[in-house]
Amino acid sequence: MKAKSVDRIMTGVIVGIGFLIIALLAALLGYLLIRGVGHISWHFLTSAPQSIRAGGGIGPQLFNSLFLLVLTMIITVPLGLGAGIYMSEYAKQNRLTAFIRLIVEVLSSFPSIVVGLFGLLVIVNRFGLGLSLMSGALALTVFNLPLMVRITEQALRAVPREQKEAGLALGLSRWRTITTVMLPISLPAIVTGTILAAGRVFGEAAALLFTAGMSSPRLDFTDWNPLHHTSPLNPFRPAETLAVHIWKVNSEGLAPDAAQIAAGASAVLIITVLLFNLGARWLGRVLHRKLTAGR
Amino acid sequence: MNLTHTRPSADVIDKSEQGKFPKHKLEELRGRGYVIFCVLLLIVIMFSIVYFIASRGLTPFLSQGVSIGNMLGGLKWAPEADSPTFGALPFLFGSFSTSLLAAVIAAPLGICAAIFMTEMMPKVGKNILQPAIELLAGVPSVVYGFVGLSVIVPFLRDIFPGQGVGILAGAIVLSVMILPTITTVATDALRSLPAGLKEGSYALGATRWQTISRLVIPTTLPSLMTGVVLGIARAFGEALAVQMVIGNAPHIPHSLTESAATLTSIITLSMGNTTSGSLHNNALWSLALILLIMTFLFVFIVRLLERRVKRA
Numbered sequence: 001m002k003a004k005s006v007d008r009i010m011t012g013v014i015v016g017i018g019f020l021i022i023a024l025l026a027a028l029l030g031y032l033l034i035r036g037v038g039h040i041s042w043h044f045l046t047s048a049p050q051s052i053r054a055g056g057g058i059g060p061q062l063f064n065s066l067f068l069l070v071l072t073m074i075i076t077v078p079l080g081l082g083a084g085i086y087m088s089e090y091a092k093q094n095r096l097t098a099f100i101r102l103i104v105e106v107l108s109s110f111p112s113i114v115v116g117l118f119g120l121l122v123i124v125n126r127f128g129l130g131l132s133l134m135s136g137a138l139a140l141t142v143f144n145l146p147l148m149v150r151i152t153e154q155a156l157r158a159v160p161r162e163q164k165e166a167g168l169a170l171g172l173s174r175w176r177t178i179t180t181v182m183l184p185i186s187l188p189a190i191v192t193g194t195i196l197a198a199g200r201v202f203g204e205a206a207a208l209l210f211t212a213g214m215s216s217p218r219l220d221f222t223d224w225n226p227l228h229h230t231s232p233l234n235p236f237r238p239a240e241t242l243a244v245h246i247w248k249v250n251s252e253g254l255a256p257d258a259a260q261i262a263a264g265a266s267a268v269l270i271i272t273v274l275l276f277n278l279g280a281r282w283l284g285r286v287l288h289r290k291l292t293a294g295r
Numbered sequence: 296m297n298l299t300h301t302r303p304s305a306d307v308i309d310k311s312e313q314g315k316f317p318k319h320k321l322e323e324l325r326g327r328g329y330v331i332f333c334v335l336l337l338i339v340i341m342f343s344i345v346y347f348i349a350s351r352g353l354t355p356f357l358s359q360g361v362s363i364g365n366m367l368g369g370l371k372w373a374p375e376a377d378s379p380t381f382g383a384l385p386f387l388f389g390s391f392s393t394s395l396l397a398a399v400i401a402a403p404l405g406i407c408a409a410i411f412m413t414e415m416m417p418k419v420g421k422n423i424l425q426p427a428i429e430l431l432a433g434v435p436s437v438v439y440g441f442v443g444l445s446v447i448v449p450f451l452r453d454i455f456p457g458q459g460v461g462i463l464a465g466a467i468v469l470s471v472m473i474l475p476t477i478t479t480v481a482t483d484a485l486r487s488l489p490a491g492l493k494e495g496s497y498a499l500g501a502t503r504w505q506t507i508s509r510l511v512i513p514t515t516l517p518s519l520m521t522g523v524v525l526g527i528a529r530a531f532g533e534a535l536a537v538q539m540v541i542g543n544a545p546h547i548p549h550s551l552t553e554s555a556a557t558l559t560s561i562i563t564l565s566m567g568n569t570t571s572g573s574l575h576n577n578a579l580w581s582l583a584l585i586l587l588i589m590t591f592l593f594v595f596i597v598r599l600l601e602r603r604v605k606r607a
Contacts, residue, residue, distance in 0.1 A: 007502035011415065017404055018411030018424055021474070025427040028434075028442060028471075035445075082333030090330055100334060103341045106594050109525075110344065110587070111532020113559050117566070117583050118344045121351065125571070142340055149337070173319040175326030196433070203435020206534040206559075210566060246437045247535050250444055259445070266438045273433045 029270070036267025039260045045268070048218070049245070050255055058265050060216045063232055064133070064239040065202055068212065071137035071235060072201050076144045077194060083145070084152020089178055108146035115143045116207035124211055131238040136212025140201050147200070151193030155186035184291055192284035199276035203269060205243035213238035214248055242269055345587065352584030354577045355381070361574075366581060372545040372561070374575035381578045383585070385547045389557040392462050393537060394530035396551075397469035398477075402523045404470075405477030410507060412478075413485040425482075432475035440539035443468035448540055455552040460542035463551040468536050473526035480522030484515040484604075517603040524600065528593035532586060534559035558582050 047057030087104075091097040119139030129135045159182045167177035183190075216239060219232045226233040240248070242265055249255075249262045316324075355361040361381050369382020408428070412420030447467050452459030488511060496506040512519070542554025543564060562579050569576040 003502050003505060007504040010504040010508075014407045014411050015415060017407040018416065018420070021404065021408050022423055022427055024471070025431055028431075031442065031446065032438065079333050079336060082330045083337055086330035086334045090327060100338065102594075102598075103338055106591065107337065107341050107344075109528055109532075109590050109594055111534065111559065111590065113532065113534040113562060114344070114348065114583055114586050114590070117562070117580070118347060120566075121347050122343065142344075145337065145340070171319075173323035173326075175323045176319065178326070199433050203433075203437070205435070205437045206563070209563065214567075243435050243437045246441055247539070250437075250441055250539055262441055263445075266441045269435055269438055273435065274430070277430060277433055 032263075032267050032270050036263040036265075036270075039264030040267060044264055049216070049261070056255055056257075056261060058242060058245060058261070058268065060219050060232075061240055061242045061245040061265070062268065063219075064212075064216065065241040065243070067232070067235075068133055068136055068140070068208075068239065068241055069198055069201050071133060072140040072144065073194070073198055075137060075141045076148050076197075079141070080145050080148025081152050081190075083149045085156065085178055087149060088153040088156040089174065089182075104146045104149055107142075108150070110143075112143055112204060112207040113209075115139055116210045118142065119207065119211035129236065131211065131213035131215075132236045133212055133239045134235045136208050136239065136241075137235070139207050139211040140204060143204065143207055144197055144201060147197050148194065151197065152186075152190055155189035155193065156182055158189065159185045187291060188284045188288040191287055192280045195276055195280035195283065199273050199280075202272055202276065203243050205241070205247050208241055208244050209247075212241060212244070214240050214244055216240040348580065348583050348587055351577060351580035352587075353581070355574060355581055359574050359577060361578065361581075366578070370547065374565075374569075374578060379574060381581075383558070383582060385545050386556055386558045386561050386582065387585070388547050389462065389465075389541065389555045390531055390559070392555075393465040393469055393541070393557060394527045396462065396466035397473055397530045398523055398527045400466060400470035401474045401477055401526060402519075405474050405522065405526075406481050406512075406519055408474075408478045409481035409485050410511075412482055414503065414507060414511070428475045428478050431471070432479070436472065436533060436536040437539075439468050439472055440536035443536065443540040451552055455550075457550070457552045458542065458554060459552065460540055460554050461548060461550070461552045462541065462555050464540040465537045465555075465557070466551075468540055469530040469533060472533065472536065473530050476526045476529055477522040480525060481515075481519050484518030484522070485511065488515060517600045521597055521600045521604070524593060524596050528590065528597075531589055531593070532559065534563050538563045558586055562586075 044057045045062060046059040048059055049061070050056030083104075087097075087100070091100065116139055119135055119142070123129055123135045123138050124131060127135075129138075156178075163181055163185060164177060167181040168174070172180070217237060218230060220228075220230040221232055223231045224233055225231050226235065228234060246262050246265045246269065249258050249265070255261065355366075356363050366381050366383050367387070368384055369380060370384055371380045371382045372385060373380050408424060412424055443464060447464050448459040450459070451461075451464055455463075492510060492514065493506055496510050497503075501509070537557055538560035541557060541560055543556050543560055544554035545556050545561065548555040562582055565575070566579050569579065
C-alpha cells in the first residue's frame with residue numbers, strides 16, 4: 001500500500017501549507033495591529049507631522065489620501081463605466097475589439113512606477129499641473145481605469161439575456177436599455193468592484209511619488225475655499241498621502257519616533273483597507289437584496 | 296398609444312434627414328458617442344505612455360552617446376562620475392533574481408493553497424483561506440515594505456552575515472505579495488476542470504494524490520504557469536516594497552543577503568534628485584523603458600500560455 005501512504009503524506013503536506021498561509025496572514029495582521037494600534041490616538045490622527053521632533057501625527061496625510069481617493073473615483077468611474085459598456089454591449093467580435101482588449105490588458109499590467117513616471121512627464125510637466133493632488137488623481141486614473149473597465153464589463157455580461165431582450169423588445173433604445181435595465185441589475189457587482197478598486201487607490205504610493213509629491217505644505221483646516229493656497233480642498237496643491245508618508249518615514253525619517261509613526265500609519269492603512277473590504281461585501285449584498293428579487 | 300405613434304419608422308427616418316431627430320435615436324447616438332470616447336481615451340493613454348517614455352528613454356542612445364550594449368551589459372553605474380558610465384546589469388540582475396526567487400517561493404505555496412481549497416477542504420478554503428487571500432491582495436505594498444523592514448530584515452540579519460537587506464529579503468516580501476495572484480489564478484483553473492476527468496481517475500482506483508499529481512496538475516499546467524508569470528510580472532514592476540528592503544547598492548551582490556538594487560529601486564531613488572534632460576535623468580528613463588518592454592514581454596507570454604489553455 002505504498003500509494004496510499006504517499007497519498008496520506010502529501011495530503012498532510014498540502015493541508016499543512018493551507019493552514020500555514022492562514023497563520024501567515026493572521027501573524028501579519030496581528031503584528032501590524034499590535035505594533036500600530038497602541039500608537040493611534042485622536043492626536044495622532046489629526047495633528048501635523050513633525051520632521052525632527054517626536055510626537056508628529058498623520059492628519060494632513062490622512063486627509064490627502066481620502067481627498068485623492070474621492071478625486072480619482074470622480075474621474076475614473078464615469079470613464080471606466082463608459083469603456084466597460086462599450087466592451088460588453090457595443091464591441092463587435094472583430095480584430096478591433098481584440099486589439100482594445102489587448103490594450104486594456106497591457107495598461108493594467110504596467111508597473112505603477114511607470115505610470116507615475118508617465119504622470120511626471122505628461123501631467124506634471126507638459127500639462128503644467130505641477131506636483132499636485134490633481135496630477136496624482138489623473139495618474140491614478142490611468143492606473144485604475146483598466147480595472148474599472150473589467151469590473152463593468154464582467155458585471156454587465158452577468159445580466160440575464162432575457163432582461164436585456166425584454167428592454168429592447170419594449171422599443172427602448174440600446175442606450176436606454178443599458179442605463180435603465182442593465183446597469184441597475186449589475187449595480188451590486190459594480191459597486192463591490194469599485195470599492196475594492198478604491199482600496200487599491202488608497203494604498204498606492206509608487207505612482208504618487210512623482211505626481212502628487214512627497215511634501216505636504218501647511219494646511220489651514222478652517223479655510224474651506226478650494227481656491228486658497230493653504231485650503232485643504234485646493235486640488236492644485238502638492239499632497240503627500242498616507243502610503244507615501246509611510247515610505248518616506250521608513251526611508252528617510254529623522255524624527256526619533258519614526259518607527260512608531262510608521263507602525264501607527266501602517267495600522268491605519270490596513271484598518272482602512274479592511275473596512276473597504278468588508279464594506280464592499282456588505283454594500284454589495286445590501287444592494288443586491290434591494291434591487292433584485294433574489295436573496 | 297405610443298405604439299401607433301412610433302410605429303411608422305420610415306417616416307421617422309425621413310424626418311431625421313430633414314434635421315429633425317427622434318428623441319430615442321438622439322439619446323442612443325449620444326450614449327454611443329460617449330462610450331466610444333471613453334474607449335478612444337484608453338487607446339490614446341496607452342499609446343502616449345509608450346511614446347513619451349520611449350522618446351525620453353531612447354535619447355541617451357540616439358543623441359547622448361551611450362551604447363545599448365554598454366547599458367545592458369555594463370557592470371558599473373556611475374552617472375555622476377567625470378566620465379559617466381551607465382551599466383544597468385546590476386539592476387537587471389537584481390530585478391530578475393528577486394522576482395524569479397519570489398516566484399520560486401510563492402508558486403508551490405500558491406498552487407498547494409489552490410489544491411487545498413478545491414480538492415481537500417473546500418469549506419475551510421471558501422470560508423477562511425479565500426477571504427484571507429483576498430485580504431492579502433489588498434494590503435498596500437508600502438505596508439509589506441514596512442513589515443519586511445521591521446521583521447524580515449532583522450530576522451535575516453540574525454541568521455546570515457551582513458545587514459539582512461538584499462535579494463533574499465526582497466524576494467520574501469515579494470513572494471507574499473504575489474501569493475494571491477498565483478493562488479487566485481490556480482484556483483480558477485482547478486475549479487474549471489471537468490469533474491468527469493477526476494471521477495474517471497478515482498474510478499480506476501487512483502488515490503487522491505495520484506489523481507492530483509498525474510492528472511490535475513498536468514492538465515491545468517498552462518493555467519498554473521499563467522498565474523506564475525502574472526506573479527513574476529507584478530514582482531518585477533513593484534517598486535517601493537522592494538526598495539525598502541533591498542539595500543540599494545548598485546552592484547551585483549556576492550550573496551543573497553548582500554545589499555543590491557533593482558530597476559525600480561534605482562528609479563525611485565534617483566529620479567527626484569536629477570535635473571530633467573540631463574544624461575543621468577535620461578538614463579533613468581531608459582531603465583523605465585526596459586520596465587515597459589518587460590511588461591509587453593510578460594503580456595505576450597501570458598497570451599501564449601492562454602492560447603495553449605484554449606487549445607487543450
